[in-house]
Amino acid sequence: NAGVTQTPKFRVLKTGQSMTLLCAQDMNHEYMYWYRQDPGMGLRLIHYSVGEGTTAKGEVPDGYNVSRLKKQNFLLGLESAAPSQTSVYFCASTKGFSEAFFGQGTRLTVV
């Protein structure tokens, strides 16, 4: 009963390096989301997808790219990491608008 799984759980990057965060869900949900969580800021939406092959920008998309090649996977990419991207990243999925199921998060530090 995995739900939403994120990899990796922790990562340290140097400024300018790139990386990809992977999110996988096994609930056959159409909708998937990437958020970042910073102290006192709540969860802010980076990008989202309403189905396989489609993506859209959220509230804070700059510096990130996403892809949804398969329904169960949603990838978040950082092409050139910056210290301002130090955060905890959460992936979530929903079946329409209802309950969001979140992954365990990825703690990213950019030095």
Next chain:
Amino acid sequence: TQLLEQSPQFLSIQEGENLTVYCNSSSVFSSLQWYRQEPGEGPVLLVTVVTGGEVKKLKRLTFQFGDARKDSSLHITAAQPGDTGLYLCAGARSGGYQKVTFGTGTKLQVIP
């Protein structure tokens, strides 16, 4: 983007005490959710309220949606150490879950 303001930001209480967390906005929401997030984990849904004035109870937790659907409160009776965590409210407007706005969070610590 309108953030949902939560208060207090931090709360440290003794086991057995009561507490109330507030979630306020100037925007009207079609529904409001409350999540609890434990350290190292993602948020988990506690409740969804959809009608102005609605009150829902989940064991020792009581959730209320304001009459004007701009605010909500979470009251915990006789807090337990297992209630420790970050509580997040999330307000929804029409147009899908991507329109959900999350609150700033209340970090609760219940001391045995």
